[in-house]
Amino acid sequence: MKRLGMAVAIVFFFSLFGARAFGQELRLSIPLPLTGSEAKFGEMEKRSYEIAMQEINAKGGIKGKKVVLEFEDSQGKPEISRAIAEKLIDVKKQPVLFGDYSSSCSKAIAAVANERKIPYMVVTGAADNITQQHYNYVFRMNPSSTYYSGGLISFFQNVVKPKTIAILYESSDFGTSGAEAMVKDAQKIGMKIVMKEKYEKGAVDFKPILSKVKLERPDVIYMVSYVMDASLLMKQIKELRIDAKLFAGGAAGFAIPGFVDNAKDAANYVVTSTLWSPQVKYPGGKEFAEKYKKLYGDYPSYHGAEAYSALYVIKDILTRAKAWKPEDIRKAMGATNMETAFGPIKFQDKEGYQNQNFMDTLVLQVINGDFQTIWPQKYASAKYIYPIPAWRQRR
Amino acid sequence: MTSALLEVLLQTLISGILLGGLYALIGIGMTLIMGVMKIINLAHGELMMVAMYVAYWMFVLFHIDPYLSVLIATPLLFFLGVGIQKFLINPVLKVDSILPENQVILTVGIGMVLANLATIFFTADYRSTPVNYATSAWYLSDYWRSSPIELSLSVPWTVSFGFALFITVALWFFLTKTDAGKSIRATAQDMETALLMGVNVKLMRVVTFGIGSGLVGAAGCLFIPIYYLFPSLGGQFTLIAFVITILGGLGSTVGAILGGLILGIFESMTATYVGMGWAPVGRFAIFIACLIFLPGGVASLLRRKRLGK
Numbered sequence: 001m002k003r004l005g006m007a008v009a010i011v012f013f014f015s016l017f018g019a020r021a022f023g024q025e026l027r028l029s030i031p032l033p034l035t036g037s038e039a040k041f042g043e044m045e046k047r048s049y050e051i052a053m054q055e056i057n058a059k060g061g062i063k064g065k066k067v068v069l070e071f072e073d074s075q076g077k078p079e080i081s082r083a084i085a086e087k088l089i090d091v092k093k094q095p096v097l098f099g100d101y102s103s104s105c106s107k108a109i110a111a112v113a114n115e116r117k118i119p120y121m122v123v124t125g126a127a128d129n130i131t132q133q134h135y136n137y138v139f140r141m142n143p144s145s146t147y148y149s150g151g152l153i154s155f156f157q158n159v160v161k162p163k164t165i166a167i168l169y170e171s172s173d174f175g176t177s178g179a180e181a182m183v184k185d186a187q188k189i190g191m192k193i194v195m196k197e198k199y200e201k202g203a204v205d206f207k208p209i210l211s212k213v214k215l216e217r218p219d220v221i222y223m224v225s226y227v228m229d230a231s232l233l234m235k236q237i238k239e240l241r242i243d244a245k246l247f248a249g250g251a252a253g254f255a256i257p258g259f260v261d262n263a264k265d266a267a268n269y270v271v272t273s274t275l276w277s278p279q280v281k282y283p284g285g286k287e288f289a290e291k292y293k294k295l296y297g298d299y300p301s302y303h304g305a306e307a308y309s310a311l312y313v314i315k316d317i318l319t320r321a322k323a324w325k326p327e328d329i330r331k332a333m334g335a336t337n338m339e340t341a342f343g344p345i346k347f348q349d350k351e352g353y354q355n356q357n358f359m360d361t362l363v364l365q366v367i368n369g370d371f372q373t374i375w376p377q378k379y380a381s382a383k384y385i386y387p388i389p390a391w392r393q394r395r
Numbered sequence: 396m397t398s399a400l401l402e403v404l405l406q407t408l409i410s411g412i413l414l415g416g417l418y419a420l421i422g423i424g425m426t427l428i429m430g431v432m433k434i435i436n437l438a439h440g441e442l443m444m445v446a447m448y449v450a451y452w453m454f455v456l457f458h459i460d461p462y463l464s465v466l467i468a469t470p471l472l473f474f475l476g477v478g479i480q481k482f483l484i485n486p487v488l489k490v491d492s493i494l495p496e497n498q499v500i501l502t503v504g505i506g507m508v509l510a511n512l513a514t515i516f517f518t519a520d521y522r523s524t525p526v527n528y529a530t531s532a533w534y535l536s537d538y539w540r541s542s543p544i545e546l547s548l549s550v551p552w553t554v555s556f557g558f559a560l561f562i563t564v565a566l567w568f569f570l571t572k573t574d575a576g577k578s579i580r581a582t583a584q585d586m587e588t589a590l591l592m593g594v595n596v597k598l599m600r601v602v603t604f605g606i607g608s609g610l611v612g613a614a615g616c617l618f619i620p621i622y623y624l625f626p627s628l629g630g631q632f633t634l635i636a637f638v639i640t641i642l643g644g645l646g647s648t649v650g651a652i653l654g655g656l657i658l659g660i661f662e663s664m665t666a667t668y669v670g671m672g673w674a675p676v677g678r679f680a681i682f683i684a685c686l687i688f689l690p691g692g693v694a695s696l697l698r699r700k701r702l703g704k
Contacts, residue, residue, distance in 0.1 A: 197672070200671070200675050202628075204622055208667040211402070211667070228623045232623070262521075264525055
């Protein structure tokens with residue numbers, strides 16, 4: 001009997017000890033596309049999360065616990081994201097989910113999270129309907145794609161005053177909802193849509209469709225694409241000498257340095273809406289951009305800023321949550337109201353959205369091979385160039 | 396208005412032919428291997444990806460133009476193909492297995508390994524070779540001032556097409572005029588008879604896999620100035636090559652050339668007149684239609700005509 005008591009005491013002691021040692025660390029797993037065609041963004045986000053993790057740990061972690069991030073490769077495939085979400089909920093018992101890159105993957109996780117009543121914060125997935133399905137447990141810190149083009153629309157209204165527009169978009173969730181948003185905006189400001197065409201990601205030759213665009217002579221050509229398609233589109237537009245008054249891109253592919261590197265001179269004067277740029281005046285935004293550049297040799301796109309800020313938002317939520325249980329975390333998440341490097345974060349229910357963050361968007365223009373913020377004027381880093389020269393006159 | 400519509404039609408046709416020529420070169424390599432080995436090489440696109448990385452690094456490290464890299468990547472890929480055949484596929488051919496097509500499954504595995512190795516070594520970044528003629532083009536209106544329509548012909552696309560044409564013709568001469576070429580064709584037509592006639596069938600198999608890989612390697616070098624590169628790019632080109640192989644009639648080289656052109660023109664026409672999002676659907680519609688209505692592919696049509704005479 002004595003022996004048994006001893007054994008119990010020892011087990012008890014060790015379990016206490018074990019629990020304490022475990023309690024020093026807060027392990028959080030993040031699904032990201034680390035391989036596959038979206039891996040470039042996955043990698044950028046991973047690096048940004050890690051920068052935030054180091055900063056947070058240097059300042060004492062979250063409630064005294066050291067943050068340890070683990071990354072799960074979702075390969076950009078929704079079915080894998082779904083499996084990862086289930087694993088995190090069932091096996092790792094993680095009380096909160098956040099991350100992943102594409103809209104399709106985020107949507108898959110959102111469905112699981114809501115069904116299982118685990119709060120999930122979408123970081124980059126922009127398709128409108130993610131926060132329109134009355135998911136009580138799904139929050140989104142990035143604006144939905146309808147609002148991506150807010151800045152661009154105001155630039156159209158005030159400067160370009162276009163009458164017709166042609167829309168080309170990638171046939172994914174992201175591309176489709178970006179195009180739908182532009183259709184609504186175009187109707188709102190009285191632009192006629194002369195063409196609306198989708199294409200499959202990874203297409204080699206856009207010239208057939210572009211020669212059709214040329215026939216329609218639109219004032220504005222608006223494209224929603226990822227980076228390499230964006231470069232190919234502009235290169236082939238240059239080849240065909242299609243002279244629109246303005247070439248506009250809907251964030252993503254048009255807003256990252258790789259676009260200018262690949263399209264080279266064909267990228268000049270293209271404007272794009274974006275959520276964030278390294279020169280923007282949000283607290284910590286510039287510092288993050290410089291730090292990232294020092295470590296990895298290039299400025300991050302807004303996806304990096306979103307990931308970086310996401311961890312700070314999670315820190316804020318976990319600090320305020322009564323207990324680290326799904327229900328308490330959800331309540332804390334709903335009450336979020338903070339400034340981040342990515343901009344102000346506050347989850348609201350309006351215009352058919354639920355738990356959605358709303359914010360100002362910017363317009364960038366490629367001027368002499370560099371991105372400059374040109375709109376809204378209060379954030380501008382350079383004067384916009386409009387009208388743009390015709391292809392024939394460019395040298 | 397009609398001249399504008401004509402412009403769209405002609406521009407689409409030009410795009411289709413240029414694209415088709417390149418497709419054909421990708422398809423021929425697979426067809427050749429299919430003909431001799433009776434297996435579909437599903438690592439075809441990944442081999443092209445390897446060649447594109449060769450061209451890319453040659454460009455970045457030594458400033459060698461991608462078109463010159465054809466001379467480097469093609470032999471390299473030839474030996475890679477020979478190696479794959481000799482050390483991986485041949486041993487598997489000898490093993491009895493439940494599945495008769497286990498060499499095909501092996502090629503899938505090889506493809507996966509290549510794609511993942513590329514991800515490990517070169518990261519998943521998109522790459523391209525920004526050559527300075529990337530967006531140059533010849534314009535009809537520059538040569539004919541009063542032209543009612545404007546057509547443009549992209550310089551890199553046209554050069555790539557020219558190279559593809561040249562390589563295809565060279566291959567045709569090799570297959571029809573040389574001893575080695577004739578032996579390959581004999582092996583493709585009837586392996587056992589070829590064996591009886593003293594053809595070194597084993598060697599021919601190895602050489603064929605090498606040539607097939609070399610061809611798709613050349614195609615990779617021709618593609619990189621007009622396209623871009625990432626490790627998982629192979630799958631989509633394997634698929635295209637597969638469709639062309641079926642379309643052309645399994646194993647027929649002339650069929651593959653025609654199949655490539657048909658696919659290129661068909662895709663461009665679909666893009667213009669139906670919608671670009673439909674191009675992949677069109678690709679598979681033509682694929683299934685071909686399987687149902689023309690199981691022998693274009694080659695069977697050619698053969699029928701020849702017999703008719």
